[in-house]
Amino acid sequence: MPLSAERAIDRVECTHCGLDVPIALRVEGSAEAFCCAACRTVHAAIHAGGLEAFYRLRADDERRQAVVSGRSYLPFDEPAFHARHVTEAADGTRRARLYLEGVHCGACVWLVERLPQVLDGVCVARLDLRRQVVELAWRPERVALSRIAATLDGLGYPAHPWAEERRDALRRHEQRTQLIRIGVAGACAGNAMLIAFALYGGALEGMDPLYRSFFRGLSAGLTLVALLWPGRVFLRGALSSVRTGVLHMDLPVAIALTAGTAWGIANTVRGVGEVYFESMTAVIFLLLVGRWVQSRQQRTAQDAVSLLFSLTPATALRRAADGADEEVAVESLAIGDRVRVRAGDEVPVDGVLVDGASDLDLSLLTGESAPIAVAVGDAVHAGTRNLSAPIVVEARATGARTRAGQLMQQVERFARERPPLVRLADRVAHNFVIVVIALALATAAMWWPVGADTAIERAITLLIVTCPCALGLATPLALLAAIGRAAERGILIKGGEVLERLSRPGRLWIDKTGTLTRGELRLTDWRGDAELGPLIVALEREVRHPVARALVAHFGDAHGAPAAVERSHAEPGCGVEGLVDGRSVRIGHPQWVGERSSAPRWARRMTAAIEGRARSPIWVAVDGRVRGVASMGDTLRPEAHDALGRLRRLGWEISILSGDRRAVVDAIARDLDVGVERAQSEATPEEKVAQVRRSGSARARRPIFGRDRSIVMVGDGVNDAAALAAADVGVAVHGGAPASLSAADVFLRREGLEPLIELVAGSRRVVDVIRRNVGISIGYNVVAGTLAIAGLIDPMIAAILMPFSSLTVVACSYRSRTFGEER
Amino acid sequence: MSALFIVLPLALLVAAAAVAAFVWATRRGQFDDLETPAVRVLHDDVD
Numbered sequence: 001m002p003l004s005a006e007r008a009i010d011r012v013e014c015t016h017c018g019l020d021v022p023i024a025l026r027v028e029g030s031a032e033a034f035c036c037a038a039c040r041t042v043h044a045a046i047h048a049g050g051l052e053a054f055y056r057l058r059a060d061d062e063r064r065q066a067v068v069s070g071r072s073y074l075p076f077d078e079p080a081f082h083a084r085h086v087t088e089a090a091d092g093t094r095r096a097r098l099y100l101e102g103v104h105c106g107a108c109v110w111l112v113e114r115l116p117q118v119l120d121g122v123c124v125a126r127l128d129l130r131r132q133v134v135e136l137a138w139r140p141e142r143v144a145l146s147r148i149a150a151t152l153d154g155l156g157y158p159a160h161p162w163a164e165e166r167r168d169a170l171r172r173h174e175q176r177t178q179l180i181r182i183g184v185a186g187a188c189a190g191n192a193m194l195i196a197f198a199l200y201g202g203a204l205e206g207m208d209p210l211y212r213s214f215f216r217g218l219s220a221g222l223t224l225v226a227l228l229w230p231g232r233v234f235l236r237g238a239l240s241s242v243r244t245g246v247l248h249m250d251l252p253v254a255i256a257l258t259a260g261t262a263w264g265i266a267n268t269v270r271g272v273g274e275v276y277f278e279s280m281t282a283v284i285f286l287l288l289v290g291r292w293v294q295s296r297q298q299r300t301a302q303d304a305v306s307l308l309f310s311l312t313p314a315t316a317l318r319r320a321a322d323g324a325d326e327e328v329a330v331e332s333l334a335i336g337d338r339v340r341v342r343a344g345d346e347v348p349v350d351g352v353l354v355d356g357a358s359d360l361d362l363s364l365l366t367g368e369s370a371p372i373a374v375a376v377g378d379a380v381h382a383g384t385r386n387l388s389a390p391i392v393v394e395a396r397a398t399g400a401r402t403r404a405g406q407l408m409q410q411v412e413r414f415a416r417e418r419p420p421l422v423r424l425a426d427r428v429a430h431n432f433v434i435v436v437i438a439l440a441l442a443t444a445a446m447w448w449p450v451g452a453d454t455a456i457e458r459a460i461t462l463l464i465v466t467c468p469c470a471l472g473l474a475t476p477l478a479l480l481a482a483i484g485r486a487a488e489r490g491i492l493i494k495g496g497e498v499l500e501r502l503s504r505p506g507r508l509w510i511d512k513t514g515t516l517t518r519g520e521l522r523l524t525d526w527r528g529d530a531e532l533g534p535l536i537v538a539l540e541r542e543v544r545h546p547v548a549r550a551l552v553a554h555f556g557d558a559h560g561a562p563a564a565v566e567r568s569h570a571e572p573g574c575g576v577e578g579l580v581d582g583r584s585v586r587i588g589h590p591q592w593v594g595e596r597s598s599a600p601r602w603a604r605r606m607t608a609a610i611e612g613r614a615r616s617p618i619w620v621a622v623d624g625r626v627r628g629v630a631s632m633g634d635t636l637r638p639e640a641h642d643a644l645g646r647l648r649r650l651g652w653e654i655s656i657l658s659g660d661r662r663a664v665v666d667a668i669a670r671d672l673d674v675g676v677e678r679a680q681s682e683a684t685p686e687e688k689v690a691q692v693r694r695s696g697s698a699r700a701r702r703p704i705f706g707r708d709r710s711i712v713m714v715g716d717g718v719n720d721a722a723a724l725a726a727a728d729v730g731v732a733v734h735g736g737a738p739a740s741l742s743a744a745d746v747f748l749r750r751e752g753l754e755p756l757i758e759l760v761a762g763s764r765r766v767v768d769v770i771r772r773n774v775g776i777s778i779g780y781n782v783v784a785g786t787l788a789i790a791g792l793i794d795p796m797i798a799a800i801l802m803p804f805s806s807l808t809v810v811a812c813s814y815r816s817r818t819f820g821e822e823r
Numbered sequence: 824m825s826a827l828f829i830v831l832p833l834a835l836l837v838a839a840a841a842v843a844a845f846v847w848a849t850r851r852g853q854f855d856d857l858e859t860p861a862v863r864v865l866h867d868d869v870d
Contacts, residue, residue: 176849184842214827
């Protein structure tokens with residue numbers, strides 16, 4: 001194809017990130033080109049700091065488009081902020097931790113840690129790559145924290161306060177304690193095993209009783225250390241299990257360990273019978289490893305959550321009595337304040353527009369896909385975005401009292417109320433405890449006629465060999481492996497139970513704007529002269545309105561000489577007009593363009609047809625004549641139809657839940673074969689919650705392997721946040737509002753519906769892996785338990801079976817492909 | 824063979840020393856961040 005060949009030659013790479021540079025942003029004769037303003041800013045900042053080595057350090061596959069918030073970090077200097085997040089060291093420096101967006105590779109570590117060279121007054125900057133947290137120390141008399149944060153922002157790492165300071169310290173302590181326990185238990189187990197080999201040899205070939213007692217005595221010592229230091233957690237767990245009456249895996253473990261150790265020591269002293277010291281130390285070690293894996297998985301999940309609650313306080317421009325604007329934290333705004341909202345900014349308060357006129361993007365608050373024109377006297381809401389011109393808003397409600405704020409409070413409430421899932425492993429554990437203890441008693445009773453010694457030994461052997469090492473590893477390992485793999489694929493999962501819930505197909509509510517559709521205006525249809533392209537691009541390039549962006553995106557690649565704009569004027573809510581190459585051009589709403597231009601009959605007919613399909617028509621007039629008509633709409637994602645089909649085949653019932661107008665939603669439902677009766681339109685956030693809760697009212701919690709259906713909500717906006725929190729599983733999609741992120745259990749970082757399918761299919765595979773793991777470990781316990789009851793087991797067989805079953809489970813968890821490309 | 828009575832406890836003492844070293848390192852936070860130092864060392868000579 002000649003066209004694509006031509007494009008390949010034409011391709012210009014962004015100097016910073018390597019993405020294609022759109023034609024509109026190319027500069028003739030310049031060695032540098034940038035795909036976006038953020039990349040340009042970051043590139044300039046890196047040069048200004050003399051940090052070009054960054055580009056050498058970075059591997060090609062680590063290039064990413066830059067993110068720069070360009071926000072003011074002034075709230076970082078306020079005393080309230082310092083009281084919460086900043087500590088003062090003895091040498092007069094201040095210390096704080098900031099979470100950095102955009103940190104992802106080794107070169108980022110280098111760049112961030114060069115901060116002391118770039119900014120005078122910064123003493124230390126140390127980055128933790130995995131958690132994306134930088135530890136800063138600086139001299140307050142030489143540099144302000146806001147300046148440091150702004151510099152990091154300029155380098156492409158927008159900074160947020162790390163809200164988890166205190167819990168962090170606790171957690172670090174907990175993590176270290178766990179690691180020490182594992183180390184000690186591992187050393188004891190290894191040495192006990194070495195000594196056991198000598199004992200096995202002695203059992204086969206004969207051994208002087210003196211040496212036998214010596215070896216047994218030493219391993220008894222090792223076991224005592226393992227039991228009383230790292231093994232204490234099980235004893236404590238068993239005690240609380242007895243006290244609270246909740247059967248817990250720790251109970252049989254503690255009984256087996258104490259009884260086994262006591263019996264082994266007695267046998268050692270008496271010089272008779274068998275000892276199981278090596279198996280018991282191995283049990284302690286393996287169970288601790290299982291526990292560590294589980295808490296690691298929970299930590300990853302907690303990090304994801306706490307991060308979302310630590311988003312930076314936003315600022316607003318308050319208009320003072322003398323008419324000047326001052327930048328203040330949004331929290332300090334009061335009712336009656338006048339706030340200036342620039343084009344592109346988010347409205348910070350609920351209020352009334354008192355000056356200016358513009359278009360607002362309501363999509364995140366209401367789900368409405370088309371921008372709304374507002375003028376003086378209109379009500380505006382926090383959480384909407386001002387698109388075309390600056391406006392002044394008088395606040396009527398602020399903070400938690402705004403509509404968006406109330407929604408967020410609901411989100412928190414639902415998140416608290418969500419009933420906990422009885423996890424597969426817990427259900428198994430409950431029954432396991434009862435069965436094992438009953439079997440041990442039965443074994444003792446059965447062998448009692450043969451002799452008290454034999455009976456007690458058999459019962460204790462049973463308890464030791466059925467210690468649930470593999471069972472303790474079965475679930476956490478599978479979940480940790482899956483969550484890690486999912487994260488690599490751009491699917492962030494906040495906890496293991498989410499996967500268990502998602503494995504049970506039920507009803508899936510899906511938001512329309514931004515989820516099924518792209519969430520942005522696109523040109524869906526065009527009729528007019530081809531030569532208009534350069535004129536349109538020239539005029540609309542500088543306009544920030546979504547219609548302008550859609551037009552530039554469509555015509556940006558058009559061929560032809562670029563046109564020169566002599567003058568232009570944007571009329572908020574109407575369109576833009578200007579003089580391009582000596583011709584007067586008007587682009588905008590048909591009524592406004594029609595005021596000064598004549599429209600041919602085909603244009604009027606097409607306009608009526610576009611409106612009939614619930615899309616927005618745009619007229620392009622040149623020299624007083626309408627020469628082109630464009631249809632603007634939020635278009636369906638190309639993969640949406642297929643994706644819903646595959647979800648249905650996986651057993652999910654699909655319904656659409658949207659805040660957009662009926663005509664738009666119904667048209668999309670028809671396109672997707674969802675059925676208009678399953679598509680709810682014009683739903684307020686409260687109605688969305690009600691719908692989700694109603695469908696979940698049949699939710700039952702059954703004790704064992706319950707097959708109850710899950711209610712899942714997929715969405716992206718503030719209007720979805722409460723519904724996300726109310727559902728069994730809330731899934732936030734790429735590009736969503738921060739509010740929806742904090743309410744969701746899963747965040748899909750990749751665009752489109754593909755990751756949603758991967759998530760659902762992957763969850764099912766994870767639960768299969770868990771079931772298989774549980775099956776393996778129970779199977780092992782049945783075999784080992786039977787042998788123990790029959791008296792056919794000896795310490796060597798027990799010592800071989802124990803790690804073998806655990807290794808099988810480990811191998812199964814890491815070999816199985818849960819997330820990734822479909823095979 | 825009677826050497827075992829001395830050598831074996833000695834071996835366990837060595838193991839105990841290793842465990843003590845591990846505990847010391849863990850308490851000092853040597854295992855808190857296992858990813859970044861591996862990356863950082865690659866850049867030591869760039870400045």
